Amino acid sequence: MVTIPTTVTSSPEGFQPAFNRVQQEGDFDDAFTCIATITGKTLADIRKLAIDKFRHPAHGPYWVYAEMITSLLAHYGLVATVYKEAETVADLPDLALAMVDYDPETEIGRHTVFHRAKASHAPKTVIEYMIDTAYWVDTAQQVRTDFTGFQPAWYIGVHAMSKLAASGK
Numbered sequence: 001m002v003t004i005p006t007t008v009t010s011s012p013e014g015f016q017p018a019f020n021r022v023q024q025e026g027d028f029d030d031a032f033t034c035i036a037t038i039t040g041k042t043l044a045d046i047r048k049l050a051i052d053k054f055r056h057p058a059h060g061p062y063w064v065y066a067e068m069i070t071s072l073l074a075h076y077g078l079v080a081t082v083y084k085e086a087e088t089v090a091d092l093p094d095l096a097l098a099m100v101d102y103d104p105e106t107e108i109g110r111h112t113v114f115h116r117a118k119a120s121h122a123p124k125t126v127i128e129y130m131i132d133t134a135y136w137v138d139t140a141q142q143v144r145t146d147f148t149g150f151q152p153a154w155y156i157g158v159h160a161m162s163k164l165a166a167s168g169k
Contacts, residue, residue: 002039002076004095004160007120008127015127017143018117024135030111031064033133034097037113039076046072069156081157089128089147093157102153109153
């Protein structure tokens with residue numbers, strides 16, 4: 001089961017995100033790369049799992065639906081919520097796939113990883129950041145703490161599954 005980090009390594013110069021960024025290889029694998037980032041897997045691992053176990057098409061056209069996101073995360077012991085609307089970053093849970101660059105006319109956006117955690121060197125300090133997996137974003141914007149002009153419109157919350165009782169009751 002994947003554990004969700006509650007702290008990030010902080011330093012006076014900045015911080016290190018709790019997750020290693022997995023970069024998109026194409027224009028449509030943003031949800032897969034976000035799942036790979038959260039679970040510590042490769043994009044190839046996530047794509048293979050989606051195809052082999054969850055009947056995702058091996059070749060396009062395709063769209064990664066909420067049900068696929070939920071299934072893939074559940075495979076790794078994580079629970080995903082339904083899409084929920086967000087007006088500000090404050091609306092997001094501590095870990096989420098946040099949809100940015102959303103166009104309400106086409107109802108299309110792209111996913112990023114949002115994480116809110118305590119700083120390890122200053123436990124009363126909370127750091128909020130997004131990991132943008134898009135291959136076309138500047139290096140300086142791949143992990144961002146400034147969300148000016150980059151507000152999520154929708155999100156899928158992610159949290160760890162509760163352990164089942166040993167008796168199964």
